[in-house]
Amino acid sequence: MISEQAKQRMRELAARYPVARSAVMPALYIAQAEEGYVSRAALEAVAEVLNMTVDDVESVATFYTMYYQRPPGKKVIKVCNSISCYLRGCDALIEQLERRLRIKRGETSPDGRYTLLTTECLASCGTAPVLQVNDEFVENLTPELVDRLVDQWEAEFQAEGQSQGRSPAGAGGC
Amino acid sequence: MPELIITKHIDVPGIDRLSVYRQYGGYEALEKALREYQPEEIVELVKKSGLRGRGGAGFPTGMKWGFLAKNEPRYLCCNCDESEPGTFKDRMLMEKNPHQLVEGVIITSYACRVSTAFIYVRGELAYAARQVQRAVDEAYAAGYIGKNILGSGYSLDVIVHRGAGAYICGEESALMESLEGRRGYPRLKPPFPAAVGLYGGPTVINNCETLSTVPAIVRNGADWYASFGTEKSKGTRIFCLSGHVKKPGNYELPLGTPLRTLIYDEQYGGGILGDKKLKAVIPGGSSTFILGADKVDTPLDFESVAAAGSMLGSGGVIVMHEDTCIVDAVLRMTEFYRDESCGKCTPCREGTYWLVQLLERIEHGHGKMSDIDLLLDICDNISGKSFCPLGDAATSSITSSIKLFREEYEYHVREGCCMVGPKARKPAAAAL
Numbered sequence: 001m002i003s004e005q006a007k008q009r010m011r012e013l014a015a016r017y018p019v020a021r022s023a024v025m026p027a028l029y030i031a032q033a034e035e036g037y038v039s040r041a042a043l044e045a046v047a048e049v050l051n052m053t054v055d056d057v058e059s060v061a062t063f064y065t066m067y068y069q070r071p072p073g074k075k076v077i078k079v080c081n082s083i084s085c086y087l088r089g090c091d092a093l094i095e096q097l098e099r100r101l102r103i104k105r106g107e108t109s110p111d112g113r114y115t116l117l118t119t120e121c122l123a124s125c126g127t128a129p130v131l132q133v134n135d136e137f138v139e140n141l142t143p144e145l146v147d148r149l150v151d152q153w154e155a156e157f158q159a160e161g162q163s164q165g166r167s168p169a170g171a172g173g174c
Numbered sequence: 175m176p177e178l179i180i181t182k183h184i185d186v187p188g189i190d191r192l193s194v195y196r197q198y199g200g201y202e203a204l205e206k207a208l209r210e211y212q213p214e215e216i217v218e219l220v221k222k223s224g225l226r227g228r229g230g231a232g233f234p235t236g237m238k239w240g241f242l243a244k245n246e247p248r249y250l251c252c253n254c255d256e257s258e259p260g261t262f263k264d265r266m267l268m269e270k271n272p273h274q275l276v277e278g279v280i281i282t283s284y285a286c287r288v289s290t291a292f293i294y295v296r297g298e299l300a301y302a303a304r305q306v307q308r309a310v311d312e313a314y315a316a317g318y319i320g321k322n323i324l325g326s327g328y329s330l331d332v333i334v335h336r337g338a339g340a341y342i343c344g345e346e347s348a349l350m351e352s353l354e355g356r357r358g359y360p361r362l363k364p365p366f367p368a369a370v371g372l373y374g375g376p377t378v379i380n381n382c383e384t385l386s387t388v389p390a391i392v393r394n395g396a397d398w399y400a401s402f403g404t405e406k407s408k409g410t411r412i413f414c415l416s417g418h419v420k421k422p423g424n425y426e427l428p429l430g431t432p433l434r435t436l437i438y439d440e441q442y443g444g445g446i447l448g449d450k451k452l453k454a455v456i457p458g459g460s461s462t463f464i465l466g467a468d469k470v471d472t473p474l475d476f477e478s479v480a481a482a483g484s485m486l487g488s489g490g491v492i493v494m495h496e497d498t499c500i501v502d503a504v505l506r507m508t509e510f511y512r513d514e515s516c517g518k519c520t521p522c523r524e525g526t527y528w529l530v531q532l533l534e535r536i537e538h539g540h541g542k543m544s545d546i547d548l549l550l551d552i553c554d555n556i557s558g559k560s561f562c563p564l565g566d567a568a569t570s571s572i573t574s575s576i577k578l579f580r581e582e583y584e585y586h587v588r589e590g591c592c593m594v595g596p597k598a599r600k601p602a603a604a605a606l
């Protein structure tokens with residue numbers, strides 16, 4: 001379900017552009033932020049607000065790689081594998097990440113924690129190799145840094161798991 | 175150290191905030207433009223400065239503005255979709271000095287009598303987009319954008335629009351399709367955007383670095399700007415140096431600076447990684463032709479790089495040393511075009527797949543000698559026969575590398591492995 005608040009923000013955006021349809025990309029971002037991916041409900045909400053058909057919205061959403069067709073992991077890791085990162089040894093780092101996260105590039109881990117993607121040049125060639133975690137850059141990667149990153153993510157998930165385990169809601173379920 | 179223009183204040187702490195930007199003369203150029211110049215006079219000023227586009231094609235900026243059709247409303251698109259492999263200057267300009275860009279957008283909009291300007295920021299650059307959005311918000315609050323700017327009677331709206339992952343949206347007509355809320359397919363040209371662009375109106379489109387240069391030209395004058403660079407390539411530009419150099423990074427240099435200086439000077443690249451030998455350089459992003467090491471003394475200006483057999487393109491200088499397998503490197507670049515081909519036209523959509531398949535076959539030791547000429551044949555069927563320049567771009571690294579390093583392709587076919595690099599078979603003598 002897309003919230004009324006989100007729809008309101010989409011309406012405001014639509015009014016901001018000379019033509020309402022121009023708001024389809026930002027509206028898809030808003031919907032995706034609520035659902036985690038571009039769900040059927042997301043497409044329907046955008047279509048309704050912008051007065052487009054659902055198919056039309058979907059045809060836009062499927063053109064752009066940053067709108068997810070399926071729920072991604074909690075941490076989406078995008079590693080650049082274009083020429084400048086390639087020259088700086090990104091391939092070995094991608095293999096290292098595959099080993100440590102126990103998934104191949106393009107996959108999401110079964111526990112829903114990680115999605116590992118390779119991506120096109122991220123405009124960071126001067127600090128290659130690079131990756132992004134949920135759109136934030138980590139630059140000048142080395143094997144040691146990659147290991148530390150994975151350790152840190154694992155620790156974050158562990159802490160999250162423990163705090164959830166302690167809370168009454170977590171224990172009792174619903 | 176030559177005088178810096180666009181990156182002069184880039185490392186000033188807090189320059190991304192309006193208050194600090196103003197301490198360094200920020201928005202004085204806008205005030206001067208609105209107070210002292212008619213819009214057409216700014217177009218003339220920029221023509222005289224010799225500024226040429228920094229997005230790829232190097233088209234004279236003032237002349238482009240002069241082509242705008244007279245009907246209204248007119249639009250401006252600032253192209254911040256930076257995604258050409260090897261290019262990373264616009265991201266830096268947006269993240270570190272977003273007000274300089276915003277000031278350039280406002281002055282250009284005034285010069286071109288534009289009422290709505292869009293800044294199209296590549297989707298992956300989330301922080302850059304936040305920085306630009308905050309600068310725009312601050313500029314609205316300070317009265318630099320909005321109704322009746324600084325009492326001049328001129329009004330402007332600026333909208334920051336985020337892309338969502340598609341290299342083709344950097345192509346100007348695809349960018350406009352995307353802004354109109356559609357799939358980013360390029361449009362047929364002509365008509366050119368200056369006549370029929372965004373929402374069918376006359377539209378100026380310029381690169382982020384191009385527009386970031388405009389405030390300095392207004393502040394200091396056309397003659398001052400034209401005093402940098404060469405006879406035909408005026409001013410400075412940011413060279414994005416990456417690959418096998420000791421100190422990769424963005425370096426602003428006057429046009430005409432020798433490639434050797436950029437790569438080897440201690441102030442810039444500092445030489446080749448591991449003091450190895452230079453093998454090849456791509457001078458303007460992965461869409462431009464590869465140059466051999468013998469071209470290292472080429473001055474980096476539009477004319478000299480063209481004479482050497484390539485293009486200055488987007489300013490992305492990619493350096494490869496002697497241990498680089500050229501076939502593998504070219505394969506990597508070709509995969510990019512296969513993945514980013516928008517699929518609208520057949521030569522590019524199908525051709526880039528075939529190119530990758532052939533290159534993979536050769537790289538992995540299963541190629542045939544005839545595959546090398548087959549690659550060239552497919553390139554010939556894509557280049558000049560595709561709907562937009564992405565198709566041409568996909569072939570640049572292939573044709574130029576076969577010309578320069580044909581023996582390395584042949585070695586792969588004959589020996590079934592790389593000639594150099596980590597996957598090369600060590601010569602028998604080394605085993606003794």
Ligand SMILES: Cc1cc2nc3c(=O)[nH]c(=O)nc-3n(C[C@H](O)[C@H](O)[C@H](O)COP(=O)(O)O)c2cc1C
Pocket residue numbers: 226227228229230231232233235253254255256257258341342343344345346347379380381382384385562563564
């Ligand atoms: C496939 C393709 C991708 C492009 N990507 C960009 C880009 O990311 N940024 C950019 O400024 N220009 C890009 N361009 C060039 C634009 O079409 C356009 O020429 C440029 O933005 C004009 O600005 P300028 O005159 O200031 O250089 C691209 C062109 C093509 C064909």
Ligand code: SF4
Pocket residue numbers: 342360514515516517518519520522523560561562563564565566
């Ligand atoms: S050349 Fe490639 S990117 Fe350009 S329109 Fe054709 S398929 Fe699309």
